[in-house]
Amino acid sequence: MNEPILIVDDDPSIANLIEIYLVNEGYSVMKANNGKEALELLKRKDARLVILDVMMPGLDGLEVCRQIRVDRAVPILMLSAKAEDMDKIMGLMTGADDYMVKPFNPLELLARVRSLIRRAYGLNAKSNRSRGANVITFDSLEIDRDTHTVTVDGKPVHLTSIEFGILHYLASSPGRVFSAEAIYEHVWNEPYSPTYTTVMVHISKLRDKLESESGQKWIQTVWGVGYKFDR
Template structure:
């Protein structure tokens, strides 16, 4: 799948499908992305959205959660089952449960309505850069394809993860976040650092995105894997003989909920 970022160059335009049932929002997004030089297709409901993605084979999808026909979660499941594609979900509710479910079905990022078009474009460009970077050859992979930390095994080249021998099915963004944390185990990385390194995005208003993705990682790989440093950020913390007691892990989860 090609993933050009955007531009006024000879490269083919970014293909984007916007699946949104509110005409004014659809038009505003389409106008802004068209102004960026992107090739925009739109769909007003879930079934049409699934068909449009299958026909267009876009580089990225903007997907509303609340849709007629199939809701956004079902649309995301269906399009990811066909051929994985980067998805940015839009939600009208600032509800973390919805966000976590969206990440769980294959979304890479989300935004809460109302949002600025400038931020939407910045998020989409960053998402495309991450996908392109993952597809490019990495010199580090030539020297260390497998990263093994206790019972956690990360296959950089194959972008696969197992823990305790059990495979974990991570989204591209979750994989990149885990790899970033695992590259310096035990080192605390701030939310701002993670936004810059994983999301290629430096706007600190997105730190909640980091929190939600960390929670998704914990749900898939175990609550003891990532340690919260309250008010600072996160560190990969593999269990060992002197690992924290369950009460400490619960304290981390309570800090997340705060």
């Protein structure tokens, strides 16, 4: 059986509502009503995905997300009552894969959950192609589609599923410029959102991780057009 989905929310009515929809969809569920409890749970058990509320007493969702990202790449879907772009950016900058504003449509939440899980784990499946066909190498950088891993000089670079998807997409066509719209629709596998911040923030995090390990600026911004992988 797949690992359960962890719901972290101090509002029992919201946590219970999400649980009902997830269980009806065939998922198993763990629940925590605060950040400390969530982190303790994750020390003992693995989760396939975390649904994390931002506004909680004690450890808020942003800090919980930061601590999870120290050693885990589990997909994180953040929930918040705040709709401002800066709040979304903060959530994504701390390592969240996606962000939804309360109140939300439970069916949309299910769609986001399915998409995040498919993106995070679907790429791990072995294909009929040889390993060489699924490994992209540029100097010290190696991107392995089969194992969903990235290394620089043999050392692992810990990326979220979104970051890996963006890197693989850009590196598959080095030198080609991709618009934010094209990146979003390919990696998120859904129609483009009118806001540019989501793609921008994930690329910023991806750049920081790659540059801190390699010292090279692999991903370039082409102002007014989009982004490209520069070998």
